[in-house]
Amino acid sequence: MNPLHDEIKKLIIETLNLEGLRPxxxxxxxxxxxxxxxxxxxxxLELGLALKNRYxxxxxxxxxxxxxxxxxxxxxxxxxxxxxxxxxxxxxx
Amino acid sequence: MSExxxxxxxxxxxxxxxxxxxxxxxxxxGLPVIIVDDASEPPVPAVPAVPAAxxxxxxxxxxxxxxxxxGLREAARLGYTHAxxxxxxxxxxxxxxxxxxxxxxxxxDALVSGAPLYDxxxxxxxxxxxxxxxxWVWLETLSFxxxxxxxxxxxxPLAATLALLDRRRLGRRMDFDVEILVRLFWDGVPARFVPxxxxxxxxxxxxxxxxxxxxxxxxxxxxxxxxxxxxLPALLRRKIGARTxxxxxxxxxxxxxxxxxxxxxxxxxxxxxxxxxxxxxxxxRPLLYPVTxxxxxxxxxxxxxxxxxxxxxxxxxxATGVALPPRLNSYRHLLRFGFALLTKIGAWRGDIPPExxxxxxxxxxxxxxxxxKGGIVFCPHFxxxxxxxxxxxxxxxxxxxxFHTRHAEKFNAFLREVAPESQLRIVPTDAFGPATxxxxxxxxxxxxxxxxxxDRTAPDNRARTVGVEFLGATAQLPxxxxxxxxxxxxxxxxxxxxxxxxxxADDAANAGANVPNASAGSAGKxxxxxxxxxxETLFDPLKIPRADRSAALQRAAQHxxxxxxxxxxxxxxxxxxxxxxxxxxxxxxxx
Numbered sequence: 001m002n003p004l005h006d007e008i009k010k011l012i013i014e015t016l017n018l019e020g021l022r023p024x025x026x027x028x029x030x031x032x033x034x035x036x037x038x039x040x041x042x043x044x045l046e047l048g049l050a051l052k053n054r055y056x057x058x059x060x061x062x063x064x065x066x067x068x069x070x071x072x073x074x075x076x077x078x079x080x081x082x083x084x085x086x087x088x089x090x091x092x093x
Numbered sequence: 094m095s096e097x098x099x100x101x102x103x104x105x106x107x108x109x110x111x112x113x114x115x116x117x118x119x120x121x122x123g124l125p126v127i128i129v130d131d132a133s134e135p136p137v138p139a140v141p142a143v144p145a146a147x148x149x150x151x152x153x154x155x156x157x158x159x160x161x162x163x164g165l166r167e168a169a170r171l172g173y174t175h176a177x178x179x180x181x182x183x184x185x186x187x188x189x190x191x192x193x194x195x196x197x198x199x200x201x202d203a204l205v206s207g208a209p210l211y212d213x214x215x216x217x218x219x220x221x222x223x224x225x226x227x228x229w230v231w232l233e234t235l236s237f238x239x240x241x242x243x244x245x246x247x248x249x250p251l252a253a254t255l256a257l258l259d260r261r262r263l264g265r266r267m268d269f270d271v272e273i274l275v276r277l278f279w280d281g282v283p284a285r286f287v288p289x290x291x292x293x294x295x296x297x298x299x300x301x302x303x304x305x306x307x308x309x310x311x312x313x314x315x316x317x318x319x320x321x322x323x324x325l326p327a328l329l330r331r332k333i334g335a336r337t338x339x340x341x342x343x344x345x346x347x348x349x350x351x352x353x354x355x356x357x358x359x360x361x362x363x364x365x366x367x368x369x370x371x372x373x374x375x376x377x378r379p380l381l382y383p384v385t386x387x388x389x390x391x392x393x394x395x396x397x398x399x400x401x402x403x404x405x406x407x408x409x410x411x412a413t414g415v416a417l418p419p420r421l422n423s424y425r426h427l428l429r430f431g432f433a434l435l436t437k438i439g440a441w442r443g444d445i446p447p448e449x450x451x452x453x454x455x456x457x458x459x460x461x462x463x464x465x466k467g468g469i470v471f472c473p474h475f476x477x478x479x480x481x482x483x484x485x486x487x488x489x490x491x492x493x494x495x496f497h498t499r500h501a502e503k504f505n506a507f508l509r510e511v512a513p514e515s516q517l518r519i520v521p522t523d524a525f526g527p528a529t530x531x532x533x534x535x536x537x538x539x540x541x542x543x544x545x546x547x548d549r550t551a552p553d554n555r556a557r558t559v560g561v562e563f564l565g566a567t568a569q570l571p572x573x574x575x576x577x578x579x580x581x582x583x584x585x586x587x588x589x590x591x592x593x594x595x596x597x598a599d600d601a602a603n604a605g606a607n608v609p610n611a612s613a614g615s616a617g618k619x620x621x622x623x624x625x626x627x628x629e630t631l632f633d634p635l636k637i638p639r640a641d642r643s644a645a646l647q648r649a650a651q652h653x654x655x656x657x658x659x660x661x662x663x664x665x666x667x668x669x670x671x672x673x674x675x676x677x678x679x680x681x682x683x684x
Contacts, residue, residue, distance in 0.1 A: 016639070017639065040642060041557070041572070041576050042576050042579055042580055042637055042642070044526065044527055045526070045527055045530040045576060045577060045579075045580035045581075046530075046580045047527070048526070048527020048528070048530050048531055049527070049530050049531060049534055049580060049581075051527075052531045052534075059526075059527050059528040059531055060528060061521065061522065061526075061528045061529075063524040063526045066526050066527055066528060070527070
């Protein structure tokens with residue numbers, strides 16, 4: 001179990017006020033938006049702000065890239081750790 | 094017309110030094126040459142090197158136009174069908190001659206002219222002068238077809254040209270090149286252009302007399318503009334004919350605001366800015382009336398959109414019992430837009446002192462300012478939201494504007510050119526996504542204002558819109574600004590600035606919550622027309638709860654649309670969305 005996965009699931013629940021949902025209810029690989037967890041575009045904005053405030057990640061203006069990062073908990077965790085890694089030269093690719 | 098027999102005409106006045114070079118450069122074309130010596134001193138000697146050359150001589154100087162006319166008549170008499178005119182001073186690149194002739198061969202009824210590509214040797218004054226001349230010619234022909242009217246390298250179709258010369262006397266001096274082009278266009282001769290290089294040879298002899306020839310040219314333009322009026326119906330028919338002919342493949346007019354040709358708009362802005370710099374704001378104002386008239390006649394899409402909009406305004410005003418200001422028509426609507434452009438330029442250049450703007454604010458705005466907290470300011474394309482920056486400066490706040498990336502770069506470049514001092518910061522955005530939210534949050538946290546236009550849908554993400562009732566019909570607004578405001582949880586204000594009718598005046602009376610707060614210095618004095626900035630609190634903050642997303646979003650957008658409609662009905666001509674605002678949503682767009 002990746003502790004970052006759990007952390008991000010908690011962040012999603014807190015930020016988006018997903019009442020009644022527990023971290024283990026969110027599947028790591030399942031889509032976050034529309035089908036799957038069923039998040040929408042306001043959620044994406046709020047989640048973006050929360051990720052920035054918690055981890056200091058830099059989001060690209062490119063909406064395709066952002067969409068890829070925001071696909072699932074797993075892809076978000078990968079994105080966060082790629083930005084956290086000090087020598088992220090190759091990890092980011 | 095099956096036969097194409099071209100020749101060359103060289104008008105020559107004291108160009109003995111450069112003429113042999115011009116002849117040598119023409120030799121590879123093998124074209125017969127007619128040289129017209131316009132009473133040079135000493136006379137042009139016979140040219141044995143060019144066997145087919147005809148040398149004609151005027152005993153009395155008649156001017157360049159006179160020399161060309163003599164050459165044209167001689168060419169027709171000798172049985173040529175087309176005559177290529179080239180200057181004797183060597184400024185034209187003879188390498189372009191085959192391309193011009195080929196264009197004339199393809200379209201024998203057309204006049205084919207060079208369109209100069211300037212190199213570094215061309216003085217700036219020359220380029221600016223040409224721009225002004227072209228503006229005159231566009232007015233005279235009501236067309237942008239004539240790309241250049243002063244280039245003396247061109248191919249005349251002799252039949253149509255001789256018919257014109259037999260009918261009327263043309264200016265014989267420096268006014269000739271322009272006048273014959275405009276008059277041939279009026280006669281239905283199409284103008285075609287081939288790019289040519291033009292250089293200004295260091296030792297070149299120019300016979301342009303600054304005062305005499307400028308007066309002559311001004312008089313010619315005045316005559317041509319007056320004479321244009323009887324040609325008006327024919328010119329318009331031609332435009333309409335050209336348009337219906339092209340309609341098969343062309344998209345419908347003004348389908349989406351970002352589809353509108355930006356090039357012409359940018360060119361118009363540059364021209365206006367140039368004149369603004371030369372003459373000052375007062376000097377430009379009288380020019381706006383004729384320029385708007387031309388725009389009104391030629392920009393059918395904008396005119397139709399304006400009429401459609403004004404019809405909706407009238408119907409809505411009648412239905413809601415609002416008294417409209419008098420004289421609402423599409424010409425005055427476009428004219429108001431022209432004046433707004435001047436204010437824009439003035440605002441960007443900092444020519445509008447912040448203290449001259451009367452600002453009306455709300456308690457919520459005051460609260461944010463006192464706490465050094467920022468706010469989102471919705472700036473629709475109504476009135477002059479360019480005053481936003483000056484207003485922010487007056488309140489000691491930094492102003493940001495969220496722009497679509499595609500437009501942000503061009504706008505930034507333009508802003509740097511016209512107003513290098515401008516304090517407005519541009520936040521480029523692609524899709525109102527998380528990255529935009531983050532950069533807006535940083536600016537809001539620093540106590541800055543962020544403006545956003547909620548009345549234009551995104552160019553490449555058109556499906557994400559929300560339908561609202563506006564002026565009696567459904568219009569689509571972008572979801573982005575509302576979603577961002579909801580995610581950022583900060584107050585949202587509506588800014589109505591620079592309208593001709595002070596829409597705030599009656600509002601302050603009937604909306605009890607709004608406390609008018611005239612800025613110090615202008616209190617008690619009537620502010621300049623168009624120098625008011627009126628804030629109202631739209632959302633404090635905007636809440637779009639999860640349980641009720643789409644309905645809450647629609648309510649928020651409708652609230653904005655209602656407030657906008659309220660102001661629009663009080664000053665309808667300040668509405669600057671010249672595209673089909675009520676177009677149905679684009680369902681083929683990306684979701």
